[in-house]
Amino acid sequence: MKHHTSFAQRTATTMHFASDNWAGAHPAIADNLARRNGGFVQANGGSDFDRAVEQTFRDIFETDLSVHYVATGTAANALALSAVARPGGIILCHSEAHIRVDECGAPEFFGAGTRLESIDGELGRFDATALEAAIGHVKDGGLNAGQVQAVSVTQLTEAGTAYDLDAIGAIADVTRHHGLPLHMDGARFANALVALGCTPAQMSWKAGVDILSFGATKNGCWCADAVLVFNPDHGRQMDYLCKRSGHMASKARFVSAQFEAYFADGLWLEMAAHANRMGARVAGIVGARNRFRLAWQPQGNEVFAIGPQEAVDGLAAKGVQFSPWQPPRAERPLVGAGEAMIRLVASFASTDADLEALESALAG
């Protein structure tokens, strides 16, 4: 859980680390929107163009799959998880998972009363052992306790870390053993992919993921989120689920056009790699200051740091845009009295000037 109000100073300085959705769209994506604007195209996602982009997803993930565009990352998660909803259903996820604490009850609403139960773990990750215990706990409770309907991992996690392939595989072994679907919240899928240096297939269905929330909005699109369903059993009701929640865009080609440019020539990986590199540089700058220290080593484009409250306030006063961050339960001991945790996020649009300005602000 965290503070969501950012210190947004309206100055001419360029120190934008509040979130990766403060940037606009990458120019190549904006251009493609314009290019795909002309003429008449069948609405509601049924056009040849939409189908061609869907095929691109299949090529990139090296498997058959269905693609369902939705309006936001929250919608992607909530709809993906509602595809496997059951009465008395429970989704097991990390205690700090975005779906549990930052989506205003969307997964609960879409599942008509789904409960999200926490699994604790350091650095935003839970492990297979903790998952096994959590499943056992629900089963011991019998009918009263409800039933586990899915397990969800977040990649990058809420701590900006990544599950490595072995960790995902071990979790998937547990879900398979119990016949449970495994969902991945991939709001920062590309950042994690680049961090691990593996293929999209390796980090998803080959590792045992059944349904993926694939986010591109934070990584350079305007508005491009999709649910990818690898197991066709889970996808049968997806179109109805999307339509009845107002998540079937009539001019769907506007989303297809973003994804077309996103995937073309590896732009998505390039943007994520840039964001991660800039994140690493932010970490280097912040971690080197004697008033601040890194909370832990970042793996993607999010940097968490700890410093004296007055230093935090000073940073904000200088126009650095970041988010005050309430430390996760597992990491609370890291933060001493009079100290505060902050989050800084780099994006595809972060520039050298941003970093230099940040360095100056910290030096000042």
Place this chain on the structure above:
Amino acid sequence: MKHHTSFAQRTATTMHFASDNWAGAHPAIADNLARRNGGFVQANGGSDFDRAVEQTFRDIFETDLSVHYVATGTAANALALSAVARPGGIILCHSEAHIRVDECGAPEFFGAGTRLESIDGELGRFDATALEAAIGHVKDGGLNAGQVQAVSVTQLTEAGTAYDLDAIGAIADVTRHHGLPLHMDGARFANALVALGCTPAQMSWKAGVDILSFGATKNGCWCADAVLVFNPDHGRQMDYLCKRSGHMASKARFVSAQFEAYFADGLWLEMAAHANRMGARVAGIVGARNRFRLAWQPQGNEVFAIGPQEAVDGLAAKGVQFSPWQPPRAERPLVGAGEAMIRLVASFASTDADLEALESALAG
């Protein structure tokens, strides 16, 4: 109720009358997206730019109001109506209303079980007398029958007609008398506005409308739908309703940018006027053919025609894109044996070439 499969022939001809959401965005809107793309802007709709566009809505509607962007027209309707949801709640609407028969149960879902009860009436409109009777019918049923939570009118109606200001006012007298909110589904608000030649205020809150689904997607945007709340009591939970259903775009400026251009220099009215004029020309062309006749006089950009099934098939074979249309209950007697009803829709993007090609196809 109607068929939704359009005869989409992939030919070089330009006879695109399937729906107004087969067009892309108006170039001025596409350009503004590019113009607003640079730099960093606060996410989730909290930026100065978002607030400025919200102010434009207030200026255009000449009143205080709150604006809530959502992903689709279906979402706008469902969220607007859920803002006044009650247990056992009933929404009274026309038997052919889009919310009742074309939104895959979205208003029912968002209201956690809302029922949509039909009111019959010719040309897609119900009147104040029929509404009064429908309200009385529910009240007579007592607790078992549930309770009316809102009344909804569609403007343009599903028959492409418009409620005039007196008709809306008479309906609003009834809703006010019973303390019920009045919702307007304005998916084609601009087309109706131009048809009536009145102001946005006159056709909405001044006529007694409390909540408005304001659609711009069909009229030249990519993806721009909003709920406008005139009565602040109905708006208090809107942000939560939008967020928990995944309808709060993170990069909201992308919607603001569309609306900015949409309203600038009266572009929206110009586009609607063009679509209506083109619709009138379609009506003139189709109505003049001896094999076809108009089902009724169109008021906006939608034209409904009746002809022999073989003539309908012939039109499709020639590459004219339209929708076969199942005649509304009230109008079924209009369609004779062996005949069929079709719908043709003009848009901001309809051209003289489209009309000429249509004329040729009909003449052939």
Place this chain on the structure above:
Amino acid sequence: MKHHTSFAQRTATTMHFASDNWAGAHPAIADNLARRNGGFVQANGGSDFDRAVEQTFRDIFETDLSVHYVATGTAANALALSAVARPGGIILCHSEAHIRVDECGAPEFFGAGTRLESIDGELGRFDATALEAAIGHVKDGGLNAGQVQAVSVTQLTEAGTAYDLDAIGAIADVTRHHGLPLHMDGARFANALVALGCTPAQMSWKAGVDILSFGATKNGCWCADAVLVFNPDHGRQMDYLCKRSGHMASKARFVSAQFEAYFADGLWLEMAAHANRMGARVAGIVGARNRFRLAWQPQGNEVFAIGPQEAVDGLAAKGVQFSPWQPPRAERPLVGAGEAMIRLVASFASTDADLEALESALAG
């Protein structure tokens, strides 16, 4: 749809025809409750006694089935139908069906937004042809229209008539053809069974019914309603559905005790036969008066009559308890100007004295 306020005069007269749930429990059922009161029995329906009563259901229905106790007939219907819920789901039923107009939106709520679409038909019944058309209508509407999730018949119907076995069979042929579950609202199952003179199996699963709301409350119990599931696929989530809606009685033996006595020595059929006979006598008495006529021939324990409004008022003034009844749409032409329709219901508890008093009141 009907009025629900009954003219309840507090007099010494015994003319109780308001509804069959104004009576208490049959003495044999009340006695059995007392008999089964002692000692300790496993809660939540898991006791040997509960299992024995479940076996009685299987014996009576001559098949394997699962039994799920619920608190009311409304709960039985809503839970039964929610067992086959789907997003955008539609239940097809008669336009006057109790589930559609008298359950305050319960099926809609339990299905998280299920829509109930009307099929018209005389005497409370729809036929296979009309059903086929209704299914086709939804399918023609595509994704926007949603999807049919179940078909429901009411037995006795809301008009007090019964579907005969052929009619149910013809409807079941349609549902089977479309792969749809067939639900029967058997709030007055026993009255219909006695009227048709067939077996429980013949009127349910042998005729093609998949899920049955089996009501005993109106027929002499205190509070005994159950969902019977014939198709095990539909029953897998029933326990969870019941528990999460507060419909799993902890002291379930209290329901079992009622059913035990209900079925013993054919008490249930005896009570229903009595109620039907008394209904027929009510019909004879009312139909023979020149100021009243029967709306149609009753088949069970409910009698619908039409008379001048002043005669209706006079009847109420004399202390006869009945319900004013709004004529179903299909039967409205039956009721002339200045006339009103009423409903009188006989029950297991109706006596000769009730009938004689009614006769006197009508004669007066």
Place this chain on the structure above:
Amino acid sequence: MKHHTSFAQRTATTMHFASDNWAGAHPAIADNLARRNGGFVQANGGSDFDRAVEQTFRDIFETDLSVHYVATGTAANALALSAVARPGGIILCHSEAHIRVDECGAPEFFGAGTRLESIDGELGRFDATALEAAIGHVKDGGLNAGQVQAVSVTQLTEAGTAYDLDAIGAIADVTRHHGLPLHMDGARFANALVALGCTPAQMSWKAGVDILSFGATKNGCWCADAVLVFNPDHGRQMDYLCKRSGHMASKARFVSAQFEAYFADGLWLEMAAHANRMGARVAGIVGARNRFRLAWQPQGNEVFAIGPQEAVDGLAAKGVQFSPWQPPRAERPLVGAGEAMIRLVASFASTDADLEALESALAG
């Protein structure tokens, strides 16, 4: 969270401590059901008799209030809490609260996606300080985090302890300060009342409780649970909420008859006092054995004990009926390696013979 499978041995011994809902109804209550069985009474809770019993509730609670009968304690809680539902709504309760871990998602379902957030605390109780922190945590999270809709306390708690009046008052100060409704799950209200030796008014509305789930089923009724609403604002939709969830009994007098006898001559307090006394004796017996020790001092009729797993198994083998109990998070350190926690529950129906048999079993 706890195990729900009880060791139910079918022996002639009388050692029934599995749960207080394994008993039937008190004879005085069973008799009153029979007494109130005759004649015709208006259905759905509208009779003079129902109103008279409602008045008894008002007399006992010394205030105006509305009474809503429901089928189970789970329904009482879920419906009470749904009366104050909001989108993105959060109910704050103890981490072991029945509503959170033992109702199969009922509060979540009735609230269309309500989330139940845990507050930790020893002995089943949270305090005002922890509540204030939990509220602050949600508020800090902004829109993403949702909004607190209610606070719920359980009385007796899941640990069989009671909140004293000061503790409730301190919690109510917090809820009042934040404008939040305070709900009490009173499934064992009478046991707590007797334990504290105060009046019903003191333990509910005078202490700041707005809505009360008033359970009588565990304390000697067959099936008698009600929602009591002290603040009329919270009660306006209750009838609709009950009806649309199938929780409005048609023959409501059957519930009224139970409550009539329950309250007559203080029977309810007598039964609770007996159960508590028997609980204290169970505690004395179990706590005095060297192989078992009390987990903590019981305040009502529930006793929690810890002993070696083999001693627990031995107890079960001797036919003692109890529930294995998973220790609450806060109390886990109490249970050593090779040990297990169990729960024994006394009821109005517990006898000296039960206690003697238990003593022998422990001695053996």
